[in-house]
Amino acid sequence: MPVLLFGGQFLFARHYRAKKQKVISADFPEAWNAILLKNVPLVSKLPARFRERLETNIKLFIAEVGFEGQGGVQVTDEIRVTVAAQACLLTVGRENKRYPRLKNVIIYPSAFTDSQRSPHYNSEKPIYRLGESWTTGTVILAWDSTRRGALNMHDGQNVALHEFAHQLDQEDGVGDGVPIFETQSAFAAWAAVFTKEYEIQVKKATKGHRSVLDHYGATNYAEFFAVSTEAFFEKPKQLKRKRPEIYKILKNYYHLDPITW
Ligand SMILES: [Zn+2]
CATH class of the missing domain: 1.10.472.150 (Glucose-regulated metallo-peptidase M90, N-terminal domain)
Structure with missing residues (x-):
């Protein structure tokens, strides 16, 4: 009916x-x-x-x-x-x-x-x-x-x-570290930065090197996004200094700039 x-x-x-x-x-x-x-x-x-x-x-x-x-x-x-x-x-x-x-x-x-x-x-x-x-x-x-x-x-x-x-991240039905983006170019920028930075994180975690991001972020892309988000809001200065590309990409995604708060 x-x-x-x-x-x-x-x-x-x-x-x-x-x-x-x-x-x-x-x-x-x-x-x-x-x-x-x-x-x-x-x-x-x-x-x-x-x-x-x-x-x-x-x-x-x-x-x-x-x-x-x-x-x-x-x-x-x-x-x-x-x-x-x-x-x-x-x-x-x-x-x-x-x-x-x-x-x-x-x-x-x-x-x-x-x-x-x-x-x-x-x-x-x-x-x-x-x-x-x-x-x-x-x-x-x-x-x-x-x-x-x-x-x-x-x-x-x-x-x-x-x-x-x-x-x-799971808004599109999958927890893969790739949330929904407003534009295709934002997605492309994210993919380029996050794959590169994730590899750096895996190396740091494997070698036990100090990192502004918790080593748990090296588990997979989903955890990398979640751990990066914690640092973005709670350690913005250190994140921008040590991993500027992650800071920039998260700033664009969240439309926020916590370093200025
Ligand atoms: Zn998690």
Whole structure:
């Protein structure tokens, strides 16, 4: 029944637009500002011209993405705002840029194992993780690491920025270190820089040489993008000095220049 279906979709779209407008026009709660001030110092550094967009995106993120606590976690506004703010920092440079695939965020109190995530998973040696991002629209985070990562904004370690970078990479359905680009030339520039810089990273990791990027970035292209993103926001000066081409390509992708913050 195509007519009815169309009518249903039309009503749904109208309802969605009205709901979205209501969220956008609501004031940003004072209590949320206090959480940002306390937990996400990077937000205070953000140039004033981005502030309104960040607040709008945080409001929409919290209204649209489901949060679920596991392992005894009760999801609070502190958790929602701390996670949403970091996710939205990645997209604040681009107008209307959101996470189209993201449906829910699952929060564990601390590092979690595969068997905790899925009762069917049996491993003799459990692997502990701080975060995950799935192409099916789920991000999983360990709350203690998420909070610590946000509080220390200069160590290049930030699990929330890392996992949401994966989520951006996975927007096209594949986690391969190649997110969606606005132009073909931006993609070509990315491919040239990232393949070359990834090889450098693999060499550094193999030889145990010091690097502004965590050696974990040498795992594959997807991790290289996520690790580079952490450094871009948390160690912009060092990244620009040591790996200027990565800094430039990420600056173009995120439409942000954290070195000036
Ligand atoms: Zn990763």
